[in-house]
Amino acid sequence: xxxxxxxxxxxxxxxxxxxxxxxxxxxxxxxxxxxxxxxxxxxxxxxxxxxxxxxxxxxxxxxxxxxxxxxxxxxxxxxxxxxxxxxxxxxxxxxxxxxxxxxxxxxxxxxxxxxxxxxxxxxxxxxxxxxxxxxxxxxxxxxxxxxxxxxxxxxxxxxxxxxxxxxxxxxxxxxxxxxxxxxxxxxxxxxxxxxxxxxxxxxxxxxxxxxxxxxxxxxxxxxxxxxxxxxxxxxxxxxxxxxxxxxxxxxxxxxxxxxxxxxxxxxxxxxxxxxxxxxxxxxxxxxxxxxxxxxxxxxxxxxxxxxxxxxxxxxxxxxxxxxxxxxxxxxxxxxx
Amino acid sequence: xxxxxxxxxxxxxxxxxxxxxxxxxxxxxxxxxxxxxxxxxxxxxxxxxxxxxxxxxxxxxxxxxxxxxxxxxxxxxxxxxxxxxxxxxxxxxxxxxxxxxxxxxxxxxxxxxxxxxxxxxxxxxxxxxxxxxxxxxxxxxxxxxxxxxxxxxxxxxxxxxxxxxxxxxxxxxxxxxxxxxxxxxxxxxxxxxxxxxxxxxxxxxxxxxxxxxxxxxxxxxxxxxxxxxxxxxxxxxxxxxxxxxxxxxxxxxxxxxxxxxxxxxxxxxxxxxxxxxxxxxxxxxxxxxxxxxxxxxxxxxxxxxxxxxxxxxxxxxxxxxxxxxxxxxxxxxxxx
Numbered sequence: 286x287x288x289x290x291x292x293x294x295x296x297x298x299x300x301x302x303x304x305x306x307x308x309x310x311x312x313x314x315x316x317x318x319x320x321x322x323x324x325x326x327x328x329x330x331x332x333x334x335x336x337x338x339x340x341x342x343x344x345x346x347x348x349x350x351x352x353x354x355x356x357x358x359x360x361x362x363x364x365x366x367x368x369x370x371x372x373x374x375x376x377x378x379x380x381x382x383x384x385x386x387x388x389x390x391x392x393x394x395x396x397x398x399x400x401x402x403x404x405x406x407x408x409x410x411x412x413x414x415x416x417x418x419x420x421x422x423x424x425x426x427x428x429x430x431x432x433x434x435x436x437x438x439x440x441x442x443x444x445x446x447x448x449x450x451x452x453x454x455x456x457x458x459x460x461x462x463x464x465x466x467x468x469x470x471x472x473x474x475x476x477x478x479x480x481x482x483x484x485x486x487x488x489x490x491x492x493x494x495x496x497x498x499x500x501x502x503x504x505x506x507x508x509x510x511x512x513x514x515x516x517x518x519x520x521x522x523x524x525x526x527x528x529x530x531x532x533x534x535x536x537x538x539x540x541x542x543x544x545x546x547x548x549x550x551x552x553x554x555x556x557x558x559x560x561x562x563x564x565x566x567x568x569x570x571x572x573x574x575x576x577x578x579x580x581x582x583x584x585x586x587x588x589x590x591x592x593x594x595x596x597x598x599x600x601x602x603x604x605x606x607x608x609x610x611x612x613x614x615x616x617x618x619x620x621x
Numbered sequence: 622x623x624x625x626x627x628x629x630x631x632x633x634x635x636x637x638x639x640x641x642x643x644x645x646x647x648x649x650x651x652x653x654x655x656x657x658x659x660x661x662x663x664x665x666x667x668x669x670x671x672x673x674x675x676x677x678x679x680x681x682x683x684x685x686x687x688x689x690x691x692x693x694x695x696x697x698x699x700x701x702x703x704x705x706x707x708x709x710x711x712x713x714x715x716x717x718x719x720x721x722x723x724x725x726x727x728x729x730x731x732x733x734x735x736x737x738x739x740x741x742x743x744x745x746x747x748x749x750x751x752x753x754x755x756x757x758x759x760x761x762x763x764x765x766x767x768x769x770x771x772x773x774x775x776x777x778x779x780x781x782x783x784x785x786x787x788x789x790x791x792x793x794x795x796x797x798x799x800x801x802x803x804x805x806x807x808x809x810x811x812x813x814x815x816x817x818x819x820x821x822x823x824x825x826x827x828x829x830x831x832x833x834x835x836x837x838x839x840x841x842x843x844x845x846x847x848x849x850x851x852x853x854x855x856x857x858x859x860x861x862x863x864x865x866x867x868x869x870x871x872x873x874x875x876x877x878x879x880x881x882x883x884x885x886x887x888x889x890x891x892x893x894x895x896x897x898x899x900x901x902x903x904x905x906x907x908x909x910x911x912x913x914x915x916x917x918x919x920x921x922x923x924x925x926x927x928x929x930x931x932x933x934x935x936x937x938x939x940x941x942x943x944x945x946x947x948x949x950x951x952x953x954x955x956x957x
Binding site: 448495510512518520525530531554559560 | 753754776777782783784786813815816817818819821822823825826827828829830831832833834835836837840843844845846848849850851852853854855856857858859860861862863864865866867868869870872873874875878880881882885888889890891892893894895896898899903904905906913916917919920921923924926927932935938939941942943945946949950
């Protein structure tokens with residue numbers, strides 16, 4: 286089946302990522318979304334939470350759950366047949382063209398899930414895991430057919446964030462990779478799927494983020510800069526730069542006519558000195574973890590516990606920057 | 622003298638950064654800017670180049686240099702006395718309240734410059750170096766008074782990019798640090814100065830950028846992802862995220878009610894695995910440098926040599942993202 290036609294998506298696990306994924310899939314009017322979660326109050330929770338992702342209202346408050354308007358949106362979707370709420374995995378997957386899981390980050394749970402899904406979903410269904418850390422080649426251990434499963438790793442929240450990292454296992458068939466790529470990049474989509482060629486811990490996005498984070502934690506530990514000032518430095522320089530241009534592209538530009546080669550010749554000395562002196566803090570283990578309390582304390586002091594309103598304001602920021610990016614600078618000239 | 626009053630700024634070295642700095646200082650109507658550069662065609666070069674930074678036209682082309690309109694802008698600034706072109710360091714610095722250098726990144730050159738400036742500039746003048754790599758404590762070696770010099774490290778191009786890293790030497794007086802901080806953060810400024818507490822190679826911004834770059838080069842070398850796809854991953858996730866929110870702030874949010882502590886508990890395993898497996902590529906030396914030709918080739922293939930139009934388009938992108946940031950989300954509620 287072509288990725289551009291209507292899909293029937295079975296979503297397994299409707300936490301934060303799952304809700305956002307449901308909103309993403311429901312934004313395509315021909316899709317039918319089957320949802321399944323084991324929480325006892327699932328239907329009630331879905332009715333309260335999904336409208337927040339579907340509406341993206343300019344502001345929301347704790348009274349939202351008692352407001353009749355958003356409740357009716359879920360009812361409307363259910364009565365039209367576009368959203369189907371299930372109490373069993375079997376019925377959720379029975380007619381799926383895509384099965385996508387956002388369950389616990391636990392290899393045993395995922396291996397068991399996919400073995401069950403294989404027995405109940407149509408043999409043509411595409412199988413996607415939203416995992417941030419467990420490779421498809423591990424998750425498929427108990428499956429007979431190891432050609433269908435692949436990682437579709439979203440960045441939070443996926444209904445706003447453009448990136449999806451598609452990471453096949455060595456045995457995944459290219460046709461399944463292409464299908465996922467096409468589904469997320471079809472005309473009208475703000476999303477930007479990228480295929481990662483090898484399974485590697487953290488895939489690409491989180492490896493880049495964690496590399497920067499490690500140095501950030503080291504600089505706070507060494508009292509070079511406070512946590513809030515470090516955030517300001519990032520927002521006032523690399524953030525807007527990398528929102529518009531990639532890191533390689535920026536240095537190609539920075540090197541002038543000689544490009545990134547000239548840049549590395551000119552800045553190579555400083556770069557190597559920085560690389561030789563990079564912080565080697567650790568988050569687990571016995572050594573190099575003394576930075577943790579200092580960083581946590583400074584971050585708590587700077588930002589406190591974020592309220593729902595604050596989190597919504599931060600997502601609105603993200604949406605603003607993504608809008609500039611996708612509307613004014615569509616990838617490869619693609620209209621959005 | 623208060624930083625909010627009119628300043629007379631002697632700019633030494635008018636390359637790319639110097640021109641952009643001149644535009645920044647001239648954007649404040651009460652300032653007088655004295656410029657000095659040793660290139661033989663300096664006045665002609667300034668007349669052709671400065672208008673590009675002052676006007677930021679929607680597009681420019683190679684005919685700009687023969688257009689009479691931008692030429693007259695520099696003439697107008699000169700005839701009004703706001704821009705003064707000098708053929709000697711002595712006259713450029715004679716009446717300065719601020720002396721700022723963007724000369725060669727060479728310790729000997731900078732040490733010699735500051736010894737000369739100390740002899741000819743008013744003793745109250747603030748002394749700023751735009752260096753990206755040579756600490757103030759090294760640059761001041763030949764000075765008698767070591768309390769005035771500090772690094773004001775801009776990100777390219779400074780007339781657009783908000784960040785200025787202010788990095789004093791241990792002997793720099795706090796009053797000079799405060800003056801620079803106030804000058805760049807006065808009402809109406811889009812700039813965001815941050816004081817870095819210790820001299821460290823690369824300061825903070827480039828240390829963060831180079832940490833991410835090192836992992837990026839490793840991932841390309843290992844064929845996990847191509848250079849252009851890596852750029853797409855960055856632009857489609859971390860770029861817009863960090864344009865709106867810092868790295869610590871994002872993980873505080875990502876951890877939900879438990880903040881960054883909960884985030885590190887939940888993702889700590891993946892994070893440590895990524896940190897343990899980080900790439901250790903080198904840009905100088907005999908080992909770990911085999912990635913260079915692969916990265917350079919892929920970056921050249923993806924982007925080629927950038928034309929003036931392309932560079933201008935990229936700066937326009939940056940300006941767009943900075944505009945969203947500073948107009949809609951001013952730091953600490955400051956109006957811009």
